[in-house]
Amino acid sequence: MLDYETLRLIWWALLGILLIGFAIMDGFDLGAAILLPFVGKTDEERRVVINTVGPVWEGNQVWFILGGGAIFAAWPPLYAVAFSGFYLAMFLILCALILRPVAFKFRSKLANPTWRSIWDWVLFVAGLVPSLVFGVAFGNVILGVPFSFDETLRVTYAGSLLGLLNPFALLCGLVSVAMLVMHGGTYLALKAGQPVAGRAISLARYAALAMVVLFLAAGVWVAKGIDGYQLVGVIPHDGPSNPLLKTVTRVSGGWLANYSAMPWTMAAPLLAVAGAFGAVLLLGARQHILAFMASALSVAGTIATAGLGVFPFLLPSALDPNASLTVWDASSSRLTLGIMLFATAIFLPIILVYTAWVYRVLRGRVTLDEIADTSAHHY
Structure with a gap:
């Protein structure tokens, strides 16, 4: 079996891959839903939008389930703190995700324009709320979350839903919304x-x-106005999962230390910006497949920028920095990580293969003529 340090690093990377996979695969669903009222002027045009994502949105949410499962099994303290501290925010996301299939199914039950317009705006909200809240969550991770542990590792959370909606977190939420609207737009173009x-x-x-503008503004804010977290002294990378066995300090501009120490990490923010600009240029050139790929790379770069910046921290604590959760003290046991890695090596390729097969089968555009064909099975 791999050593404990390596397993922890692998599962940190896998968590990032799953989050990026969710943002890319389900992100265009959310972005298309946000765009629905604006790109579809008639009922038939809005049905075109709905039917571009209708056959795939359920499968895309597999990445969301995988991400949640990975946090639960590989990083139990992170799951406990995040899902209890962000409970109301998660509840909003789940409500929005529940409304989406309801809107898909109920919209077509009546031909009444008012009825369908209501469900179109429900789909808009179901796309906007998760997009915004996910970004707000990332912003609060960068700021630090108000939690602490007692001597028996029982967690205390001192925040509130309104407390999460601070200016920097809202800026991150806007970055997320703009990013997914871009991604959803490139998908609809395709x-x-x-x-x-x-x-x-x-x-x-x-x-x-x-x-791009919002992303760069957030970067300047992080560099100039937010204290980062840094470990004090040498922390054993194969030590026990006890977050209280370390010392953490807050340093102005501390989140940029990784980019100074490891210049290759600058590839992430450069990819975020270059991918967005590439999508703009490729859409103008009518290179829709390449534009979607550039948009996906921008999404990956944006998420990787945050993950690489805060490494090795998973969830910093604003109340007690020493209680912050890191890659080195918030994981499951070595045996658990090893067994899970073995299972992931088997099942993740299967998911990738059947996902690729589904998208190949469903290739091609959804047109107004297809929507007008009542013999076809469409929403």
Whole structure:
């Protein structure tokens, strides 16, 4: 079996991969839902948008389940603190995700324009709320979350839902919304027929530019106005999972230390910006497949920027920095991580293969003519 330090690093990387996979695969669903009222002017055009994501959105949420399962099994303290401290925020996300399938199914039950318009705006909210809240959560991780442990490792959370909605976290939420609107727009440019695709291209390009501006603004804020967390002394990487056995200090600009120590990590923010600009240019050149790939790379770079910046921290504590959760003291046992890695090596490739097969089967655009064909099975 691999040593404990290596297993912890692998599962940190896998957690990042699962979060990126969720943001890329389910992100375009959320982005398309946000764009729905704006790119579809008629009922048929909105049905085009809905049917581009209708066959795949359930499968895309596998990444969300995998991410939650990985946190639960590989990082139990992180799961306990995050899902209890962010309980109301998670509840909002789950409500929005529950509303989405309800809207898909109920919208087509009546031909009444008012009825369908209501469910279209429900889909909009179901896309906007998770997009915003996920970004707000990332912002609060960078700021530090108000939790602490007592001597028996019982957690105390001193925050509130309104406390999560601070200015920096809201800025991160806007980065997330703009990023996923860009991603959803590039997907519609690839999958929807005209005139929906044309409107999506225009809005996606504006969203990409907004995402770059907001992303850079957040970076300047982190560099100039937010104290980062740093470990004091040498911490054993194969030690017990007890977050109270270390000393942590807060340092101005501390979140940039990894980028100074490991210059290769600068590839992440550069990828975030370059991918967004690439999507703008490729959409203008009508290279829709390449534009979607560039958008996906921008999404990956944005999430990797945050993950690499805070490493080795998983969840910093604003109340007691010494209680912050890190890669080296918040994992499951070595045996658990090893068994899970073996299972992941078997099942993750299977998920990738069947996902690729599904998208190959469902390739091609959804057009107004297909929607008008009542013999076809569409939402």
